[in-house]
Amino acid sequence: MTDDLAARIRAELRTVADPxxxxxxxxxxxxxxxxxxxxxxxxxxxxxxxxKGMDAATLRATALELWDAAGYGPR
Known part of the structure; x- marks a missing residue:
């Protein structure tokens, strides 16, 4: 679940990005x-x-996944 959510967030961020x-x-x-x-x-x-509609545990796990995948230090 968090993998899918993280992927959706990354994709959406790329669509609104201005390089x-x-x-x-x-x-x-x-x-x-x-x-x-x-x-x-x-x-x-x-x-x-x-x-929207996500529980706190899923959001926290997704945030940590996004951070960890970015590779910028321990949490």
Whole structure:
């Protein structure tokens, strides 16, 4: 279940991504982590849609899966 939800979230984020914004976001955050160029309001909308009807345990597991798959440190 979390694999499917994580995949849907990734796909939705890519549809609202603006690759031209990504370098500026990465520089602002002073991070080696890659950015998609997704604006915060768009990311919130994607998250809100994904969370609709989901229980807290599934959402937490999905968030951890997304974070772990990004490979940016232990939780």
């Amino acid at each position: 031209e914004r990504a370098p500026g976001q990465q520089a602002y955050m002073k991070s080696a982590m890659p950015f998609l160029g997704v604006r915060v309001p768009d990311a919130r909308l994607v998250a809100k849609r994904a969370a």
